Amino acid sequence: MTDTAQGTSRRYGTRPTMKDVAARAGVGLKTVSRVVNGEPGVTPDTERRVQEAITALGFRRNDSARILRKGRTASIGLVLEDLADPFYGPLSRAVEEVARDHGALLINGSSAEDPDREQELVLALCARRVDGLVVIPAGDDHRYLEPEIAAGIATVFVDRPAGRIDADVVLSDSFGGAQEAVAHLIAHGHRRIGFIGDQPRIHTAKERLRGYRTAMAAAGLPVDESWVTLGSTAPEHVRAAATAMLDGPEPVTALFAGNNRVTVTAVRVLRERPRPVALVGFDDFELADLVRPAITVVAQDAARLGRTAAGLLFRRLDGIDEPPRRVEIPTRLIARGSGEIRP
Amino acid sequence: MTDTAQGTSRRYGTRPTMKDVAARAGVGLKTVSRVVNGEPGVTPDTERRVQEAITALGFRRNDSARILRKGRTASIGLVLEDLADPFYGPLSRAVEEVARDHGALLINGSSAEDPDREQELVLALCARRVDGLVVIPAGDDHRYLEPEIAAGIATVFVDRPAGRIDADVVLSDSFGGAQEAVAHLIAHGHRRIGFIGDQPRIHTAKERLRGYRTAMAAAGLPVDESWVTLGSTAPEHVRAAATAMLDGPEPVTALFAGNNRVTVTAVRVLRERPRPVALVGFDDFELADLVRPAITVVAQDAARLGRTAAGLLFRRLDGIDEPPRRVEIPTRLIARGSGEIRP
Numbered sequence: 001m002t003d004t005a006q007g008t009s010r011r012y013g014t015r016p017t018m019k020d021v022a023a024r025a026g027v028g029l030k031t032v033s034r035v036v037n038g039e040p041g042v043t044p045d046t047e048r049r050v051q052e053a054i055t056a057l058g059f060r061r062n063d064s065a066r067i068l069r070k071g072r073t074a075s076i077g078l079v080l081e082d083l084a085d086p087f088y089g090p091l092s093r094a095v096e097e098v099a100r101d102h103g104a105l106l107i108n109g110s111s112a113e114d115p116d117r118e119q120e121l122v123l124a125l126c127a128r129r130v131d132g133l134v135v136i137p138a139g140d141d142h143r144y145l146e147p148e149i150a151a152g153i154a155t156v157f158v159d160r161p162a163g164r165i166d167a168d169v170v171l172s173d174s175f176g177g178a179q180e181a182v183a184h185l186i187a188h189g190h191r192r193i194g195f196i197g198d199q200p201r202i203h204t205a206k207e208r209l210r211g212y213r214t215a216m217a218a219a220g221l222p223v224d225e226s227w228v229t230l231g232s233t234a235p236e237h238v239r240a241a242a243t244a245m246l247d248g249p250e251p252v253t254a255l256f257a258g259n260n261r262v263t264v265t266a267v268r269v270l271r272e273r274p275r276p277v278a279l280v281g282f283d284d285f286e287l288a289d290l291v292r293p294a295i296t297v298v299a300q301d302a303a304r305l306g307r308t309a310a311g312l313l314f315r316r317l318d319g320i321d322e323p324p325r326r327v328e329i330p331t332r333l334i335a336r337g338s339g340e341i342r343p
Numbered sequence: 344m345t346d347t348a349q350g351t352s353r354r355y356g357t358r359p360t361m362k363d364v365a366a367r368a369g370v371g372l373k374t375v376s377r378v379v380n381g382e383p384g385v386t387p388d389t390e391r392r393v394q395e396a397i398t399a400l401g402f403r404r405n406d407s408a409r410i411l412r413k414g415r416t417a418s419i420g421l422v423l424e425d426l427a428d429p430f431y432g433p434l435s436r437a438v439e440e441v442a443r444d445h446g447a448l449l450i451n452g453s454s455a456e457d458p459d460r461e462q463e464l465v466l467a468l469c470a471r472r473v474d475g476l477v478v479i480p481a482g483d484d485h486r487y488l489e490p491e492i493a494a495g496i497a498t499v500f501v502d503r504p505a506g507r508i509d510a511d512v513v514l515s516d517s518f519g520g521a522q523e524a525v526a527h528l529i530a531h532g533h534r535r536i537g538f539i540g541d542q543p544r545i546h547t548a549k550e551r552l553r554g555y556r557t558a559m560a561a562a563g564l565p566v567d568e569s570w571v572t573l574g575s576t577a578p579e580h581v582r583a584a585a586t587a588m589l590d591g592p593e594p595v596t597a598l599f600a601g602n603n604r605v606t607v608t609a610v611r612v613l614r615e616r617p618r619p620v621a622l623v624g625f626d627d628f629e630l631a632d633l634v635r636p637a638i639t640v641v642a643q644d645a646a647r648l649g650r651t652a653a654g655l656l657f658r659r660l661d662g663i664d665e666p667p668r669r670v671e672i673p674t675r676l677i678a679r680g681s682g683e684i685r686p
Contacts, residue, residue: 058490075467083439083451084432086629092426096453100460105467108426108451110439117443124418124448128471147401267633286429287630290610 025053075105077125079135083110094306115139154316158309160203170309177298177331178211181280190254194245197258200230233261242269253343254278260285280339296339368396418448420468426453437649458482497659501652503546513652520641520674521554524623533597537588540601543573576604585612596686597621603628623682639682
């Protein structure tokens with residue numbers, strides 16, 4: 001049997017051990033261990049025999065064992081909540097770039113908006129000995145992380161704060177941005193403005209709703225509860241919510257969309273309407289300036305969120321011990337046309 | 344000192360060990376080990392004392408050690424090449440859904456188009472004992488994976504084939520899709536058609552170029568080499584390439600864009616031109632139907648690519664031993680306006 005055929009027959013089989021290497025090289029286990037770990041006390045000839053056996057068997061040192069001994073693995077974890085939301089693309093890439101600048105690998109995972117999944121993933125990354133974590137939380141109770149943090153796993157939350165624990169967090173100014181968006185629509189003559197946001201348990205959805213209500217109240221405008229919908233951002237749900245607000249007894253003349261997933265569906269709904277309806281979306285998105293009318297947005301700086309969170313994490317990993325920080329990144333209103341349509 | 348203060352003072356410090364638990368509970372190390380691993384031979388009272396010590400100290404069993412013993416960790420890895428390319432969103436999510444259906448976690452990482460980074464990341468995931476890998480390769484030599492595959496780590500490549508090893512691969516029909524795109528432009532009267540594609544070392548870029556050349560040749564049309572540019576898909580590069588083709592001595596009347604990153608920049612360039620230029624893009628993208636003119640694309644089924652790759656991976660993990668497979672997923676031309684503009 002040739003070595004190649006042997007390799008094929010072991011495909012998806014069991015991993016060769018140091019014992020297999022020792023047997024093939026005709027040496028003791030301790031000798032193999034010395035060669036594998038670069039320790040002294042092995043003659044060049046023996047070392048060559050062991051190396052040949054390692055190559056022939058395809059032996060690889062078990063890094064789980066090495067991680068156990070060494071502690072630091074030069075890797076950090078990032079837990080997202082939706083792999084398909086483009087908002088997280090630049091955020092993830094920024095975290096990755098900071099990690100790379102620090103010589104660390106980035107390992108990601110997604111909770112798919114499921115708090116149990118988030119916990120499972122976070123603990124799985126901890127068990128795989130990441131040095132630290134950047135978490136966009138799906139859940140609102142992170143006490144399960146306390147033993148990990150106590151044991152030295154640095155943790156920074158981003159986009160949404162941690163629940164029931166005190167940890168570093170980097171947020172966009174959702175409240176201020178929403179307030180500015182709605183004030184912008186009011187300044188363009190709107191009195192009946194609808195808000196479609198994400199699930200009400202999500203911090204950013206609550207904050208944007210609070211910004212909406214505050215801006216309406218500041219202008220002395222009443223809010224009809226049929227103008228507010230929080231829930232799934234799936235297209236069919238957003239479509240139903242927008243249609244109800246536009247066709248209801250007190251029809252809105254403008255919409256404030258709570259995130260880019262909502263905005264994209266709102267754009268589709270509004271272009272089917274007989275008359276123009278104003279729209280401001282929270283989050284910028286690719287091509288927002290190329291659709292007609294171009295979409296007025298409250299832009300978040302997703303890359304800066306990621307960069308800032310990763311920066312805080314590496315400060316912790318560098319041993320800087322200070323109370324948990326809360327950093328807020330400002331948003332920016334970009335007027336492009338859709339938010340300047342008059343009632 | 345209260346337990347809370349103790350927890351705070353150990354923040355980012357060292358992980359408590361079984362020895363610490365044993366000391367606090369006033370029992371031997373072996374007893375702690377029995378409790379932690381659910382082994383028999385411990386009285387209820389002793390077990391309670393050990394559990395209290397575990398809680399007080401925030402001790403967590405070291406899962407690296409457990410992984411060493413158990414083998415399978417019910418997790419798979421996905422290596423992407425660009426976190427910010429929206430094409431990978433639905434692909435990643437599809438892999439994640441299949442993983443979840445199999446009770447496995449998905450751990451991701453990105454090579455950022457760097458072959459060295461890809462290797463580092465793949466080996467880091469292997470060292471963390473994923474059961475299998477789905478890889479969108481950045482490099483073209485994957486012999487470094489041979490020992491891992493031989494040791495039982497199932498590996499499936501997607502979007503681009505493996506280099507210099509024989510492994511499962513799931514691809515879009517880049518050649519056929521490109522041929523159809525260019526034939527579509529020719530059918531609408533174009534004779535001078537430009538092609539802007541990704542780096543020439545990338546398999547999909549080469550295949551799409553081959554499709555372009557084949558369609559031109561099949562129609563008896565010469566290709567002026569100033570009409571073909573392969574390279575970075577960064578906006579400034581695509582802008583320069585498109586402008587050169589449109590302003591050159593043999594100006595093109597239509598563009599075929601090699602992927603969604605190219606198409607999005609091409610849309611921006613073309614809307615600044617005095618007269619309409621036809622455009623077909625490889626890859627569909629969100630809002631392609633909402634810009635004016637709407638963009639004609641050759642759509643890839645990214646979710647199906649991911650689902651198929653993950654399906655093959657779990658077949659391997661279920662022990663199905665068959666020769667490596669190559670699966671090709673068809674593309675679909677969607678005519679929306681930009682590709683039907685006449686010269």
